[in-house]
Amino acid sequence: MREEILNFIEKNSRVDLKEVAVCLGMTEIDVANELAAMESEGIICGYHTLIDWDKVTEERIHALIEVRVTPQRGKGFDEIAERIYKYPEVNSTYLISGGYDLLVFMEGKTLREISSFVSQKLSTLDSVISTTTHFVLRKYKDNGVIFNKKSEDERMIMTL
Amino acid sequence: MRNPLSQTIVSIKPSGIRKFFDIASERKDTISLGVGEPDFDTPWHIRDEGIYSLEKGKTFYTSNSGLIELREEISKYYRRRFNISYDPRKEVIITVGGSEAIDIALRAMIDPGDEVIIPQPSYVSYEPCAILAGAKPVIIELKNEDDFRLTAQELLDAVTDKTKILILPFPNNPTGAIMEKEDLEKIAKICIEKDIFVLSDEIYAELTFKNDHVSIASIPGMKERTIVINGFSKAYAMTGWRLGYAMGPEEIITQMTKIHQFAIMCAPTTSQYAAVEALRNGDDDVRMMKKSYDQRRKFLMNAFHEMGLPCFEPFGAFYVFPDIREFRMTSEEFAFALLDAQNIAVVPGTAFGDSGEGFLRISYAYSIEKLRTAMERIALFIGELRNGK
Numbered sequence: 115m116r117e118e119i120l121n122f123i124e125k126n127s128r129v130d131l132k133e134v135a136v137c138l139g140m141t142e143i144d145v146a147n148e149l150a151a152m153e154s155e156g157i158i159c160g161y162h163t164l165i166d167w168d169k170v171t172e173e174r175i176h177a178l179i180e181v182r183v184t185p186q187r188g189k190g191f192d193e194i195a196e197r198i199y200k201y202p203e204v205n206s207t208y209l210i211s212g213g214y215d216l217l218v219f220m221e222g223k224t225l226r227e228i229s230s231f232v233s234q235k236l237s238t239l240d241s242v243i244s245t246t247t248h249f250v251l252r253k254y255k256d257n258g259v260i261f262n263k264k265s266e267d268e269r270m271i272m273t274l
Numbered sequence: 275m276r277n278p279l280s281q282t283i284v285s286i287k288p289s290g291i292r293k294f295f296d297i298a299s300e301r302k303d304t305i306s307l308g309v310g311e312p313d314f315d316t317p318w319h320i321r322d323e324g325i326y327s328l329e330k331g332k333t334f335y336t337s338n339s340g341l342i343e344l345r346e347e348i349s350k351y352y353r354r355r356f357n358i359s360y361d362p363r364k365e366v367i368i369t370v371g372g373s374e375a376i377d378i379a380l381r382a383m384i385d386p387g388d389e390v391i392i393p394q395p396s397y398v399s400y401e402p403c404a405i406l407a408g409a410k411p412v413i414i415e416l417k418n419e420d421d422f423r424l425t426a427q428e429l430l431d432a433v434t435d436k437t438k439i440l441i442l443p444f445p446n447n448p449t450g451a452i453m454e455k456e457d458l459e460k461i462a463k464i465c466i467e468k469d470i471f472v473l474s475d476e477i478y479a480e481l482t483f484k485n486d487h488v489s490i491a492s493i494p495g496m497k498e499r500t501i502v503i504n505g506f507s508k509a510y511a512m513t514g515w516r517l518g519y520a521m522g523p524e525e526i527i528t529q530m531t532k533i534h535q536f537a538i539m540c541a542p543t544t545s546q547y548a549a550v551e552a553l554r555n556g557d558d559d560v561r562m563m564k565k566s567y568d569q570r571r572k573f574l575m576n577a578f579h580e581m582g583l584p585c586f587e588p589f590g591a592f593y594v595f596p597d598i599r600e601f602r603m604t605s606e607e608f609a610f611a612l613l614d615a616q617n618i619a620v621v622p623g624t625a626f627g628d629s630g631e632g633f634l635r636i637s638y639a640y641s642i643e644k645l646r647t648a649m650e651r652i653a654l655f656i657g658e659l660r661n662g663k
Contacts, residue, residue: 122569129642133642136572136576137569137572137573137642267306269309269311270309271298271304271306271619272291272299272308272619272621273309273310273311274289274310274447
């Protein structure tokens with residue numbers, strides 16, 4: 115039941131309760147209770163809006179930063195990850211297998227803002243060995259949504 | 275000059291909704307609920323396999339009956355999903371859509387004067403194909419009060435000494451009706467007693483929302499007298515690929531292959547390679563699409579319930595077939611008025627036979643957002659009709 119609700123609202127969190135209930139064959143009260151429970155259990159962590167910022171005048175710059183770090187005895191990567199993800203500029207932080215350790219997604223208003231964050235805050239942390247910064251030039255697809263996709267229905271208006 | 279035309283073909287009336295279709299197509303911003311194909315794109319891995327086959331230069335004819343890999347996958351699929359075994363070398367033929375399979379099956383089995391029983395409302399091609407094959411079509415008018423299922427009594431009443439084939443179009447387009455195992459057993463019994471063959475059009479077999487589809491061919495004694503028709507259009511959202519298949523007794527498939535060989539050669543090679551991928555790795559796609567259709571189906575049933583429009587609950591395909599008899603208009607008048615007033619295009623039930631009079635086919639191969647807007651407008655429209663505006 116939970117998974118059905120989550121799958122239904124994953125792509126559209128704005129649908130009303132009644133519609134979720136009707137489409138899944140549940141009662142509205144059950145859906146409301148489950149949603150509330152999943153919010154308090156931290157299963158549902160937020161209801162975000164997916165925006166194509168390129169279409170808005172306000173400049174936003176996104177970067178991916180590969181970070182190599184020295185893990186700390188007894189704490190592994192957790193403590194250094196926490197140091198990094200607590201910065202409000204940082205959108206996401208993942209521990210990654212392969213050639214580096216942490217992948218950090220961040221957002222800034224200018225190139226300079228991001229580069230100064232990397233050079234002054236990130237690189238200067240004791241456990242950080244090196245960083246590699248990649249600036250996003252264009253987003254084609256985000257969270258399963260293709261930006262700039264023409265959405266008209268190409269089917270004929272009526273077929274039997 | 276002599277008349278260049280065949281009187282047989284001239285006497286077949288064109289598909290019933292031509293006029294309505296033309297008018298609806300010319301209007302701007304129409305919300306159409308009239309489409310008989312999935313709104314999903316063909317899953318990417320299937321398209322990718324088609325592209326890859328082209329890159330590798332697989333651009334030649336296949337054997338007349340189709341790629342053996344594909345026939346083997348189809349055979350495995352029917353065993354896995356519907357518990358019937360067909361020999362991929364002798365009992366399966368790949369066709370250009372289910373439509374071709376219907377046509378050549380009838381042509382392979384009919385002699386002039388044979389009767390073909392066609393339950394309606396149903397897909398528009400059975401009757402003309404039967405006529406072109408030289409048969410006399412015998413129509414059974416399915417009823418709303420039976421949830422548009424075919425009953426044993428209706429079949430018995432239609433059978434004569436000349437009856438050769440019963441067409442069994444379930445899950446049904448346009449009504450969404452299904453036939454469950456108990457229903458089929460009664461039909462099977464009559465077919466065996468009266469020595470009638472069955473053409474079972476199972477193109478919507480993956481889209482059932484109660485129990486899994488049951489093929490009449492899986493009922494004891496029926497495999498040897500049934501031609502099963504299916505295809506990739508509905509289950510895998512592959513309408514434009516034009517790929518279907520037929521399975522049945524070797525002697526019938528052999529004759530069908532002959533017609534297919536002379537008229538078609540073979541089904542499109544690219545589509546056949548893509549279809550192999552669909553059957554090998556497409557189960558999850560089918561499940562995902564089916565789940566989405568089911569949600570929309572429930573959404574529409576609830577919307578009709580709220581506007582007080584009677585509609586039996588359909589458990590198959592992606593159509594609902596609401597009853598509009600209370601408004602004392604023909605289906606076509608209603609459809610025209612709805613188009614005029616609210617810019618919503620639906621298909622009059624009569625497009626699928628006279629017994630569709632008083633009903634509309636509404637497709638839910640559309641996003642919930644679109645269905646929501648459409649249902650709001652339909653509710654407005656019938657509200658005004660009821661208030662005598």
